[in-house]
Amino acid sequence: MQEESKRIVVKIGSSSLTSTQGELSRRKLEKLIHEVVLLKDEGYEVLLVSSGAVAAGYRRLGFLSRPESLPERQAAASVGQGLLMETYSELFVSHGYVASQILLTRSDLAHEERYNNARNTINVLLERGIIPIVNENDSVTTDELKFGDNDTLSAKVAALVDADQLIVLSDVDGLYNGNPATTPDAELIEEVYHITEDIVKVAGGSGSKVGTGGMKSKIDAFKIAMAAGVSSFLGRSTTANIIYDAVHARAIGTYFIANTEVENLDKKQQWIAFNSGPEGNIVLKRDRVQDIVNGLAGIAPDDIDEISGHFEGKAVVRVLDHKGVELGLGVVNYASVMLKQWDAVDPGLKTGEELAINVDQFVSHHFHNITVK
Ligand SMILES: Nc1ncnc2c1ncn2[C@@H]1O[C@H](COP(=O)(O)OP(=O)(O)O)[C@@H](O)[C@H]1O
Numbered sequence: 210m211q212e213e214s215k216r217i218v219v220k221i222g223s224s225s226l227t228s229t230q231g232e233l234s235r236r237k238l239e240k241l242i243h244e245v246v247l248l249k250d251e252g253y254e255v256l257l258v259s260s261g262a263v264a265a266g267y268r269r270l271g272f273l274s275r276p277e278s279l280p281e282r283q284a285a286a287s288v289g290q291g292l293l294m295e296t297y298s299e300l301f302v303s304h305g306y307v308a309s310q311i312l313l314t315r316s317d318l319a320h321e322e323r324y325n326n327a328r329n330t331i332n333v334l335l336e337r338g339i340i341p342i343v344n345e346n347d348s349v350t351t352d353e354l355k356f357g358d359n360d361t362l363s364a365k366v367a368a369l370v371d372a373d374q375l376i377v378l379s380d381v382d383g384l385y386n387g388n389p390a391t392t393p394d395a396e397l398i399e400e401v402y403h404i405t406e407d408i409v410k411v412a413g414g415s416g417s418k419v420g421t422g423g424m425k426s427k428i429d430a431f432k433i434a435m436a437a438g439v440s441s442f443l444g445r446s447t448t449a450n451i452i453y454d455a456v457h458a459r460a461i462g463t464y465f466i467a468n469t470e471v472e473n474l475d476k477k478q479q480w481i482a483f484n485s486g487p488e489g490n491i492v493l494k495r496d497r498v499q500d501i502v503n504g505l506a507g508i509a510p511d512d513i514d515e516i517s518g519h520f521e522g523k524a525v526v527r528v529l530d531h532k533g534v535e536l537g538l539g540v541v542n543y544a545s546v547m548l549k550q551w552d553a554v555d556p557g558l559k560t561g562e563e564l565a566i567n568v569d570q571f572v573s574h575h576f577h578n579i580t581v582k
Pocket residue numbers: 221222223224225378379380381383384385386387388389390411412413414415416417419420421422423424425
């Protein structure tokens with residue numbers, strides 16, 4: 210038994226849970242659950258981010274293939290999510306473990322209070338030995354409010370709970386230097402330390418009928434995990450002992466290694482960067498851009514050239530340069546009305562040191578290489 214519990218988040222994609230006909234495969238689930246049980250027996254805390262609600266449900270609604278329209282997919286997810294949880298619960302109970310369901314929407318994490326609340330709930334579950342099974346709340350989310358895919362969701366959840374490792378399982382052995390579905394001689398990349406433009410370029414779309422994000426969304430997800438200091442692994446779900454071996458650093462696949470020595474985003478900055486919904490824009494004066502992007506200074510009201518949108522104090526805003534290029538996101542200390550009339554604020558009330566955005570409440574894309582949503 211380890212002294213301190215390590216926390217592992219495992220993302221299981223639709224293609225890893227379904228048969229070639231597209232239905233939920235009990236055999237595939239049994240294999241993966243067996244490996245999770247091995248980790249639990251060794252004292253690990255394990256959280257699953259599981260897709261499969263739509264795949265498990267659509268045939269029961271009479272569709273022959275995965276439906277296209279949003280209400281049809283949502284109806285399929287409504288049937289399938291129950292079936293999925295029933296199967297997980299039954300299988301974990303047979304090994305003496307308890308599973309729980311957490312359904313999230315993007316707006317749950319966009320509100321700081323709900324974000325902290327989700328975190329506290331999951332922490333209690335993990336500390337009490339439960340295996341939380343997270344999915345997007347597909348039946349109620351609209352396209353605009355979706356995480357988009359469970360790859361992104363899994364990275365956000367891994368960051369939320371301060372996981373030690375994120376394991377993403379798919380129908381490929383890892384990241385190749387070309388899409389293996391169309392480039393047969395593509396080679397496996399075993400380790401990634403930085404997600405460079407070259408890495409982004411080799412990642413293509415989905416190769417299966419049930420998968421949604423393809424490699425592109427996985428790379429976006431690994432960027433988020435790495436910025437939060439979470440190392441990740443990508444491998445094939447059908448490989449024997451893949452989860453167990455990935456945790457013990459001996460699996461075939463791609464390891465995305467986070468540099469925990471460089472300063473990582475703290476919880477508040479992670480929330481700003483990955484989950485908040487910006488409510489307005491602030492355009493910086495040209496000569497202030499460099500210091501602010503380099504983290505050398507906060508943003509003073511006088512550094513701002515232009516403000517758009519209507520927001521209150523504590524809102525998250527996009528910070529743009531003079532050409533309109535997004536530099537990052539920050540939390541404002543004052544409402545837009547006040548910032549727009551800053552010169553008219555009684556000078557007697559100012560110390561001259563007021564900041565529109567504090568230095569630690571601004572997250573620069575330049576350093577963290579992140580895409581929000
Ligand atoms: N560079 C690449 N390396 C590996 N797979 C890639 C790459 N580019 C595109 N892909 C495709 O991404 C697919 C995995 O994503 P996806 O179909 O969404 O699966 P999942 O359901 O597991 O999320 C692979 O089967 C492959 O066809």
